[in-house]
Amino acid sequence: MPFTVRGGFGGGTYAAKASASMLANPTPVGFVFDHWQTTVALRATFAVPxxxxxxxxxxxxxxxxAASAWTSVVKVRPNGSNVYHYYPAPAAHFKGIMSFHHGATGTMRLVRE
Structure with missing residues (x-):
């Protein structure tokens, strides 16, 4: 059975009832991904993959x-690294928070306990 992804990846021909993955194209500047427009049931309608x-x-x-204009808050950590954050109000509208962490040296290290 064929399926088409317009504005993403993963379309093709698959066997009936097969599970297929798709991924939206990178979000254009000034916008955020909102949802998939389709007439079929997806496992996650509001997820890019x-x-x-x-x-x-x-x-x-x-x-x-369209994404709202925003400016992040910058804080300098005791080790000299910068931490940036932005939390839109009201907090009741949060769907989730993603965070990215990296060491101050510009390199990653594995810490074993």
Missing amino acids: TRLDMPARAMLSPVYR
Whole structure:
């Protein structure tokens, strides 16, 4: 069964009831990923990567929405590294928080206990 991903990756021809993965294209500057537009059931409609169990035919398109302008807060840690953060208000609208961490030396190290 064929399925098409417009604005992403993963389309193709798969056996009926096979599980297929797809990924939206990188988000355009000034926008955020909002959801997948489709008429079939996805395992995660609001996730950039998602999967579906093949129906007879499917077409999916990622939907983006304009991002609000924002400025991050910068704090200098005692070790001299900068930490940036931004939490939009109200907090009740959070769907999740992603954080990225890196050592102050510019290199990663594995710490074993």
